[in-house]
Amino acid sequence: MLGAARAPLTGADLAERLEVAPRTIYRDIAALQAMRVPVEGERGIGYVLRDGFTLPPLMFTLEEIESLVVALGLLDRRGDAALRNAARRVGEKVTASLPPPLRDRIGNGALRVWGGPAMAEGLDLALVRQAIREERKLALFYRDAQGEESERIIRPIALIYYSETANIVGWCELRGDIRHFRPDRVVRAGFEGGHFRGEGDRLRRLWTEGW
Template identity: 45%
Template sequence: MSRSERLLNLLQVLRRHRRPVSGMALAAETGVSIRTLYRDIASLQAQGAAIVGEPGVGYVMKPGFMLPPLMFGSEELDALVLGMRMVADCGDRPLAQGALSTLAKIAAVLPPELRRELDESALLLGAGRRPVAHGIVPDLLRAAIRAQQKLRITYRDPSGVESQRVVWPFALVYFDQNRVLMCWCELRDGFRNFRSDRISEAELLEVRYPRNKQSLLREWRRLEHVPGHSILPETDSGPR
């Protein structure tokens, strides 16, 4: 294990503990000697890690400390590069710009050897991808999910029948050629999914829905495993 990977591992271990942990326990968990552990903690503290404590008392990392990009391993950098390139290629304009901006920020703070590895990444996307169609601006859907606010939408089903809905959006699923908005639908009194390219109009209502998006997603996942209950990629039609 390289030194950078060892330091990254120690940070991850510290993040899992909310109370001070003895140096001996940390050394055992990370598989290093106590002397190496003390040296690694001192190195992380010198780099700005908010680790407090001392030998004989224990160590803890203050809440809110963010893992610095310079601690990324090679596989993590590969995952970031490929993921950001996919978003830049397949996402709408705001997401694509966000992906490119993220890569630039990471590159700016990487040490030289990792910067070269990022710049020379050989993970590329295949040609022939078709642009995704959108009926409305997708960042409106993401804003509704973040704010946990109701949406009033006009939706056209596969038969071309339009209906008006008030929905509680809690997730947006990215397929290769379309996007699916996952919601609780007030009209149907249940979970429904709507392809974004079939939503012709959407209005963000100034009212939060009565449940949080995490609980809706948990319930949806529970129902997903019920035999005969399938709600992706699309499970709605016109008024009945």
């Protein structure tokens, strides 16, 4: 963030964007300075990274950089707020790490993703992604196409992003089979309390074998 910034960033700015306490920022700034990273500034004024300091090159080709520009732009249209914010941070990190000629490829506006944002998903998809990573069961209060509600305990194994919406893939304990769930039909959701550790890969194989 300091490498990509065009003006000093305060500790409060950094803390808000990184979702940590300001004291964490101050401690980490001190640690960077102790490692001779040329961060200059102080509390209440802001911090800058002295010109001339560069991160190790990522060695992207021009087409790889262009693919990142387009991919990050498409993510910015998603209803998944956490992924949108993460995409912006990725863009900042990549921009900061590139030499000026390649950095211009990202910032010159030659590649654009247009169109309105995809519709809101309703359910916070960050919760779903966490459940998939940690192999945690989800309790879904779900409304079907006819408007009937039911409670489902699922073992989420995949999240499919379509151009306008998303789909949750999971083993439904009520039906005893793989089922797909639309996030916009989830009334509410939460961790059921149980796990299905070690089952995720097996259930994904079962899902793909049935295509």
